[in-house]
Amino acid sequence: MAPTVIVIGLGGMGSAAAASLAQRGCRVIGVERYWPTHDRGSSHGESRVIRLAYFSDPAHVPFAQEAYPLWQRLERDSGTELVTPCDAVIVGPEGGEEVTASTTVADQLGQPYELLTPSEVTKRWSTLTPPPGTLTFLDHSQGVIRPEAAVSANLALAARNGAELHFDTAVESWSAGDSGVTVTTSAGEFTADHLVITPGAWASDILAAPGIPMEIGRLVQVWVRPAADLSLFAVDRHPRFALEDEAGRVASGFALLPGHSLVKVAFIKGPDASTPTTPDTFRREASAAEVESVIDYMGRLIPSLRGQEAERARGCIYAKTPDDNFVIGPHPEHENVTIGAAFSVHGFKFVPVVGEILADLALDGRSDRDINVFSPLRFQDTASSASAQ
CATH class of the missing domain: 3.30.9.10 (D-Amino Acid Oxidase, subunit A, domain 2)
Incomplete structure (x- = not known):
């Protein structure tokens, strides 16, 4: 039986994760506090850049190289120029x-x-x-990405493959245990095998992971x-x-x-x-x-x-984050919760790549791509080293 995955936050990364999971046959429940392709977060503004000569961190270069063909695939799948x-x-x-x-x-x-x-x-x-x-x-x-159209394309793909998408639905709380995850929202309670959290600016409110500075x-x-x-x-x-x-x-x-x-x-x-x-x-x-x-x-x-x-x-x-890098990986306290956060300012170009990674982590607990530099645990490691000195 296909697993059920809840995705909190349906902006750039969340919509891509929902689409990837639904295309793999999962039952997907998406929860978004605002309307589709809203302007209250970080996935709007008509234009984003994509480029290969990308120097924020060497770990991003393979992602940038992979992003181009994945954007082209999304264009083919959605029938939309992005x-x-x-x-x-x-x-x-x-x-x-x-x-x-x-x-x-x-x-x-x-x-x-x-x-x-x-x-x-x-x-x-x-x-x-x-x-x-x-x-x-x-x-x-280089290239110019249309962020609203990209989010819309991923949401449409997710819905086409059976995802249940709940908009204007605020998350009130969530919990995770050995038997699965539960998310309580303004529209009721949802349960699943796994939870993907792509919270955007609401990271501190939703992640419940104090070891990740935002x-x-x-x-x-x-x-x-x-x-x-x-x-x-x-x-x-x-x-x-x-x-x-x-x-x-x-x-x-x-x-x-x-x-x-x-x-x-x-x-x-x-x-x-x-x-x-x-x-x-x-x-x-x-x-x-x-x-x-x-x-x-x-x-x-x-x-x-x-x-x-x-x-x-x-x-x-x-x-x-303080180191200007993304947060991608399992929640520090719950192996059946995956985090995708801190993408703002320079992350939208990687939307289709990150969507696949989040789906990999939710279904397999790992990704073949090298994401060690994005680990949510890296801040705990830094804090431990500082306290030991």
Whole structure:
């Protein structure tokens, strides 16, 4: 008899886990506190990046390589276009972290790239004027993922394969024992053989694992219309872009997908990138100062953004660990509970890979992929070493 698995949280990772489990013949019960493809978590905002020259941690590189064909498979299975290939430029000071790390990883992978001077960049794209003294890393292998469409595709696949998906359903408590797991919700009680928890920013509330430190933060996404010919910013003509300054601040943005007319920009690193928050105190509205700051900063690279008013701006909540790495593995206290957490800021590109890993762990208790660096137990190991010194 096929096992029953409950999945708490149906955002990017949870929807992928539900789809993978349902496709393997499991009975899947999905529980989500909000509506499908909602904007209250970290799986929205119209665009996410996928790239191979990925330097946050060497352990991520195999995941990045595997993600491309898995996204293509999801597109075939769902009949939905989810990833648009594009060029990308990373602009930064000579010796800056972003360009240096990108070239190092690209060299290790044997991935072709170009290093351009400011004048060479402007010659190719009249919209871009990199600051003097910068280098530009040009990557031809990136892509733009549509997060809402990706979540929707996985939810549809899960439902098509028999998953029971419960939305607008808050989790009140859960328990695990030798006989299985029980989840109590606002819509009643569910029981199963295994529980997968993909809680997003609600990790501290739902995981019940005090040994896993989690930082909850808020960043601001801004949509602005350039004061230039919009056709120049179309994704088939214009690269995705990022700018690092001498202080290490980084902001990035996206070219226009078909049917879109606003450029999206946001700080992703540095003191302007995020502020601490909680799910209960999270502020979705962006202040005028926050909006002006990111537009002014990105105006250094794209002059046609300077002085433009944002047409939309929203706060986005995220969860991360102190070491900026994911949490994937068995719950420290319950072998029939699997955790997938702390993916925000740079994890969405790995959605189909993580979905498969979570399904592997739920069904087999292990994964053939190397996930040791993501172990929930690593923080306990660190705490033990510190106390012994």
